[in-house]
Amino acid sequence: MDHVPLTRFDDAEALASAESGWYVDAATGAVEIKTASVSTDRGSTVELVRGGAGR
Known part of the structure; x- marks a missing residue:
């Protein structure tokens, strides 16, 4: 969220x-992604980058 990478988990x-x-x-x-609650009155984007920043 807010351009901060999410933590990768092993399971x-x-x-x-x-x-x-x-x-x-x-x-x-x-890929399963879990975010904190986000309002449905605005858009949000999740970007998947292969080989991007690790854990």
Whole structure:
């Protein structure tokens, strides 16, 4: 949020207990992203960058 990278987690359980972050399901390649609450009266964007900043 606010152009701050989200924390990468190694598994879904760790992400579930965090306020925000992301992880990649190794079996499917799907990326799950969790953010803090955002208002629906304004737009928001998530940018995925392969090989970008790490943890």
